[in-house]
Structure formats: structure tokens, C-alpha cells
Amino acid sequence: MTRRSIEIGMAVSAATFLISVPWLIPALTDNFWVSVITEILIWSLFAASANLLFGYVGLLSFGQALYFGFGMYGVALGIDHLGLSFWPAFGLGIVSAIAMALVSGVFAVRLSWHYFAIITVVFSLIFYFLAVSMKPLTGGDDGINFSLPPVFRFGGSIWSLTDPTFQYFFVLAVVSLCFFLMYRVINSPLGKGFLAIRDNDLRASLIGLNVYVLRLIAFVMAGFLAGVSGALFAFFGRYASASYMFYQVSGEAVVWTIVGGAGTMFGPLVGTTLFIVIREIVSSHWEHHSLIVGLLAILAVIFAPKGIVGLWNGWMTRLGERDAASAPPRLTLQAEP
């Protein structure tokens, strides 16, 4: 077994699993888990937005919930107040998240490290309190409900997210597309620029990279990812609420990312899956499941400081070293954290 064959095997089985979910899960357990997996996909995209900033550019954002919230409210208000159909509402959510990220990014990326973390929290808190106080428009903490318009209409047949299987595949397709886009960006010259800034922003600027502009681009891209996940979550829950813009929601994305493995493509997915699956399993048996989640977060950083994917990459590297005598060294797909 070489590292390459193990990774290909895992990728194939993960893809097979994800495609067969709507049939496999009801046969094994309960339909309920299809919607849990849908939710995991949406939240892992949200975690990926925190990962893009922290794992690849070295900017720790505690305010991604702001762009999640804009995506969410763009969809909800577009449908509920403006009477938009599905795709324009989706577009409105994403565009408003990007616009917000651009406006706040212009200011935020001038700062770095602690200061950047604090200003992202401050921006997101400002809009959280605005959303709470503008109750007639946003519904405040109670939120607003809306009914779903259909996604496609081909002659007589109507495709809508009210069908759980279609909803699952729709979310899977959008999330996969976003992850693919992120993968392409990370492996482009632009992505190398991000990594250079993460490792040493002074050196990056000395070799002629425009640190400010690159950070701003990354910030807007992360806003886009968060906005898409917020829009998807609004469609998924037919609901938008100010409570999803609170700083604790942003914090969860950071925690999922670091536990899964910051600076790796699939770290956010692994971290999000771990936390949501445990929450769903334990909370049905025990009311105080937060104790388990808290303990897990602590154990994860003590025993896997590079995250679960980082731990895995470490094992794979050691496996590779054992085979190194016979095989030439190979570049890995994942960027080391």
C-alpha cells in the first residue's frame, strides 16, 4: 500500500458514499440522517471560508457569520419581501455577501493577527445588533420564515428543494463546485501568493507581492464561500434569523477548521462532520452533549495540534518514508499546514 493508492481509494469511496447517500442512508438507518448530511455539507462550506483566511492566508477571522448572515438574509428577504424566484434570490444572497465582504475587507485587511481577529468580530457584532434591532425587516432573533420557490421548471415538471433527495444533490453539487473552485485557486499562482503571505508577509511584500490586495481578494473569496453557505442554509431551513450572525457562530467555524486541520482542503469538512455527527448522536441520548463537544475540542488540540487531517498527513508521510527507498519523492495534493 502506497500513500497514493490509499488516498485514491479514500477519495473514490468518499465520492461513492456521497452519491449514494439518498438511497444508502434510508436503507441503513433513518431519513433524518440525509438531512443531517445535507446540513454538514452546508456548514463545512462555511468552515471552509474561515479556513481559506486562516489556513491559507494566516488571517484569523472571527466574523464569518456576518457574510453567512448576508447570504441568508439576501435569500430570505429576496423571496419574502421582493417576491424573487429561486435563482435571483440565490444571486442576491451571494452578491450581498460579496459586497459586504468587499466593504469591510477594505478596512479589515489593513490589520493583522489579533487586531484583524478583533475587527472582524466588531464588524459582525455591529450588523448582528442592527439585525436584532430592525425587527420588522429581519424578524430579529425569532427570524423570518418563507416558502420555497421551485428551482427549475421544465414544461410540466417542477424541481423544488422540498424533495429531500433533490435538495441533497443540489447542496452537494453547489458545495462540491465551491470546494473545486477553492482547490483551483489554492493551486494557482494567486494561491501561492496567499501561502507566501501566510508564511511571512514581510518577505512576500519584498518579492513584489501586493500584500494588501491579495489579502483583500482572499477576504472577498471567503465572504463568497460564507455567503453561498448562508444562502444554502436559508433554502435548507426556509428560514433566516439574526441569531446566526452572532460571534459564536463564527467561532464554531474556526473551531471546526482547526480541529479538522487548518490549511488543508478537507480539514473543515472532517471537523464539521465530527462535531455535527457527535452533536446529533449524543443530543438524542443526553441533554448535556455540550460537555462532550467541549472535551473533544480540548483533546483534539492537545493530541492533534495540526488537526485530524494534519495527523493523517503525518501518518501518510511516515508511510511514504518507509517506501521512500524504492519510490521517487512525490508532491502531495494538500498544502501542509
Add this chain to the structure above:
Amino acid sequence: MRDTVLLLAMNGLIWGLIIALIALGLSVIFGLLDIINIAHGDFFMVGTVLAWFSLSATGNFWIGFIVAPVIGFVIGAIIQRLVIQPIHGAAALSIVATFGLSLILQETVRITFGATPRRMLAPIQGTVPLFGIDYEIYRLFAAGIALVALAGFFLFLQHTKLGIWMRAVRHDRETAVAMGIPAQRVYVMTFGVGFALAAFGGAVAAPITTVDFRGGVDVLPFCFMAVIIGGLGNLAGTVAAAVLLAFLEGLVQSVADPTVARISSLVLMSAVLLLRPQGLFKGFTR
């Protein structure tokens, strides 16, 4: 009108002094251990709960003023040893670890204390006339206690062995260790002191605010703001910033609703961060 402004400004000022205590704890932990402590608001919350428990167990309110910081110190020291030490001051990891701590503390309080918020009766009832308004005596008393505690903490830093060790390790860890200062023990103590300050703030604030397992959530961003606006590592600046922020919020509250007041202090915060990222008071001290 004048009375409302005065009342809310006084409330803000006193709340600012209590926040200053909590934020000092945050700043000490932040500065010495490079730990971004997401659980610090919950340290404050634990203080309010300890005050509530000691009141209901003994019937004496004042015992809480001793119980909260002492137990807080012990829990803080244990947490440092078990959770913070193994991550070796990695700031990113400290966020996750203290996030876990925050969940554990909140859930433990929810199990033992319950999920319903409770109000605690102030041990000193009544009001005194002050600048033409009737002001609650306990709030004035709380302000006095907070001032004494703040002064006590600065004296502790200047004049006790542990305080000097803490400043030495913060200033230059290598040299401090070379001079024979047990840095590891100083870290344990520092975390304990940070927790104790927040818990003491909680015990003082318990009759003013509500006792609730989620009581720390709103306090946390406020404390971080005070630390940053005051300038990282500038303890006196932290105190000044906390008082200033809460005072301004109190003033705005007298003409607008509390949410608008909160938003305006956040906007002020953004302006400070962008224009003076080194803090408002750089250049005034040291």
C-alpha cells in the same frame, strides 16, 4: 431628562469599573501566556454563580466575595495545568481549547445551577440622594469595591514576589528563567489570578446583573474591546478603556435604545482599531 442621563452615565461608569476588573484578568492572561481566552466571559459567569451558591448555602452575601476569587483561582490553576500547558502557547490552538472550556463551564453550571436566570438581592438595600437623583447604595458600594480591587491588583504587581515574577516573565522570559524564576509556576499562578479577577468581578456584579449560565457571552466582546482599545499589554490603559467604553454606552443609552448604544460603541471601537491600532493611550504611559 437630566436625571436619566445622570443615572445611566453613573450606571455605565460603575459597570465599566467592574468590566475593568474582568478585562484586567483577560489582559494578564493574554499578555503573559499569549492565550486568546474565549472562556473569559464564562470565568465572570462562574463568579456570579459562586456568589449565588455561597449566599444560598450560608445566608451571608459577603462570603461570596472571598469564595468566588479563591475557588476561581484554584479552578484557573487547574485549567492552566491540564489544558493550557499542553498546547505550549499556540494562540490558534488556545482559541479551540478555551472554546471547549467555555462549553464545559457553561454546561456544568447549567447542570448544577439550572438554566433559568435568577436575580440576586443586593445585601445593601436603599438609595442615597446623589446630584439630585436617588441612587442605589449597592451600586456605589460595588464601584468602591472594584476600585479597591483594581488598586490592590496594581500594588500586587508592583510589590509582591509573584507580581514581580509575573512582570519579569512577561518582559523577557529567557532572562527571567536564567535568573531562577520558575516560569512554569508563574504561568499556573497567572491563569489562576486571571480567573480570580473575573470571578471576583462576577461576585461584585451578581446583584446588579442576572445570574445565568449564558451571562458571560455578552461580557466577552466587551472585555476584548477594552484590552485592545487600551493597548495590548497596557494594563492601566485597559482599565481606562473599559470605564470609557461603558460610560459612553451609558450616555448614548439615555438618548437612544441600548442596541443603538452598543452599536455606537462598536463603531467607535472600529475607528480606534483603524486609526490607532496601538491603543488609545500609547504614549501616555511608559
